[in-house]
Amino acid sequence: MDPLAELKQTFFQECDELLGALEQKLQALDEGSSDPEDVNAAFRAIHSIKGGAGAFGCTELVGFAHVFEASLDHLRSGRVAIEDAPFTLFLRCSDAVADLVSAARNDEPATERPDLLAALEQVGQEPRAQAAPAVAAPAAATPAAALPATSPAPAADEAPPGLAALGNLLAMVEAKSTAAPAKANDDGWDDDEPVAARMPLASAAKPGRDVRLRIAPETDLFRRVIEPRVVLGSLPADDIVAIRCDLSKVPPLETLDVTDCWLRFDVDLRTELSVEELHGRFDFSLANEEFEIELSDATPAAEPAPVAAAPEPEVPTSVAADLSAILAKLGPAPDMAGQPDIQPAPVPVPAAAPAPVAEAVPAVRAAPRAPANDQAAARQRQAVSVRVDLDRIDKLMNLVGEIVITQSMLVECVRSLPYDVYAKTAEGILTLSRQTRELQDHVMAVRAQPVKAVFQRMPRLVRELAQTLGKEVRLVLEGENTEVDKTIIEELADPLTHMIRNSMDHGLETPDERVEAGKPREGTIRLIAEHRAGRIVISVTDDGRGIGRDRLLAKARSRGLVGADEKLAPEEIDQLIFAAGLSTAEAVSDISGRGVGMDVVRRNVESLGGRISVDSEPGRGCKFTLALPLTLAVLEGMVIRCGDDRYVIPIASVIETQHLASTPIEKLPFGQEVLRWRGEVTPLYRLGTVMGSTGTTNENIVIIAETERGNNVGIAVDEIVGQQQVVVKSLEANYGAVNGASAATILGDGLVALILDIDSMLRLAASGDRAPLSDLKMAG
């Protein structure tokens, strides 16, 4: 892959994360958070998307993101109060951005959203806005505006700094070379902003003494995942008099490694902090030799502005001059710059500024208001994580599976050694076993992902459905950080979507109906994930009308699923919702109601070794509970033998085992064998017959297993070999689906054993001869 395509791919990956963050923050704000940090985070997310999109020429995305960003900016500036902001609109816009991103990713034409754009333009145009101070630059207090010279910093909150730096540089070049007004602003800082607006706020009247900081980070700053904004942000915002960025060390663009940091900063402070305290502020971000603290003897000047912007004769470079230099260097490289005549300096024209030096920036006014320590901790967490291709983890997992098999092979070999040799090796082998198991656990942990990846798609689903259905819904997410193996994550989206659709469509009433029933207009759906007994349990609870049992039962009768005079307990009626071909929606909608919903969900969930159940309380609501194993990569299995062949039955399916001799077997008229087990007539299947085992079988042990429908069956086998954790291997990858088996595994001797799927086995048995009576009765 060429480097640009690779960068682009990285950008889209980041977009996914940024979109998630954007939506999450907007959601929080919509739900009443008034934390300005949420606004800032949302702003940064959209800003980062815009920056990257500009770099990769996604013009529609840039255009939309720009307008979106501008309206979010009104919130940050206080021009629009957070309480008054149209977050519903913003959330729809974040969906639109997601659409644009995915269009750009797939190289599809983007859908224009003039309606949303027009609505966004309205934000901040209300009378309230006019009452606000007529400063033309609300962005004065934004990180974007704050640090013009530190190109990597402005918006790259979540992005790898190197890439963001490149993105900003490219965007800068592009912005200058494009006439499109929407993009004139795209360079990551607002060049239309009068410099006056940047005048620092720390005044001479402030108590404290003058301190000068010289910050000269090592070039690996970005690679340490630290941005200048973070460094500067750890200073008390109010103490900052001026910040100057020294670009003199920045090499020519053609030799610039964007992951190198060449920026130097001089910060004038008026502070009450001691030198030690200042040291402390940089503890997490800078090494001691990367900054100097100088106590200045000069008395503060009377007028704040000149002091703030005081030119520093011994620092020869101003931002404007330096950027000119950089851009001049860009000039002779048209292949990189794209346009030959690049105007220098996308920074405010110094002439317009009251002070001769343009770089005096009250950057830290914009620093997130979260306590510096929290932020530091967050940064550090970020710094110790790496992005790893899933493929690599899969390979690692595969290899670990191999080691597990080799190790159990070794154990079997060692057993046949003479005693004295065995004794010597046994301890080592034991240690190896333990370490292998640990290794496996750790690799599994690496693959674990929070369910957030799936959960965060749901708010959008709910929003869109709410609009289509004319319902008012609040979605509450809990336990988003619950971790499961990625194999399960991939399987969660479908059932969750169905469950939520079902709740939205069938469960929740319309606002009017709700009011009539004495409930709040707005329905609530809770999506909760938690770990319980080695499984992940996800529940979808709504406070709607519950399952309409009469209607469901009537329908089931009319379909012949339930006998006309058969009596069912209320709970049993509820379970009919999972029966095939039943849908109680009065009109078949395109949301749910095709009757293919819940039964398919149930089948899919059970094929993964999971369970789904429903609890309903008429008039109060309905709760779907989904329990899945934490991984599909390994399972706890019972190894059994029948004839010459060995099989694995998932422990989750096994209820108990017993000798067949102790249980009387009877034969029904059609030849189906049944046995009495705990007072129930349980059909008995002989594994050797069903699976066509080779060799002779005696089948004197019966395993009572549970089917998906919760019925019990007996499976006659020759021998129970043992119980062990097995690595699940796909049969479909190189062969195809095998009747009676869900997958295969490799046993200690290197041979393959099929992992039995009870339901599939029963279907296989039924297709071989007459369906057993029990199966007929079970139908539906």
Place this chain on the structure above:
Amino acid sequence: MSLQLGEKHFSSAQPEAAARRIVTFKVGDRTFGIDVGMVREIKGWQATTPLPHAAQHVRGVLNLRGVILAVYDLRTAIGLGVTDATATHVIVVVDVEDKTAGLLVDSVSDIVDVPVSAVRPAPDLERDEHGLIEGLVLLDTDIVALLDLAAVIRDGGVETQAKANRAA
């Protein structure tokens, strides 16, 4: 098989332009060939785990370094019965379409270069109802039947036959 074949003979020692490099192997006294590019590796016979109610020529599955693949008995596929596999038998591991499969044969003979022009279309044999033979190449001593591997491992046709056999 009474086939009219051309007179052109050539040996493996004389690779020509636009040649196909072919791995040849034997089942009984018959020689078969496939393009060398399809062969991933050649390994000795290894016990397989039978699959329930699979087509007759599916010997079962085995573990190749953590990957599970199915082994097909070429002898069964061409209608000559089931191979009584021993340690001297060979599994040719091949890549077919997007899958990896094993082909059980008696032995692997040679790798030869054959000009593309020397590959003759498979004669329209009624006996080859599943289209297993893609073409024929005449070597000094042997007629090499080039296999259409996808057809050999395909379940459909052969399985129908297997089912018919079972039903009989």
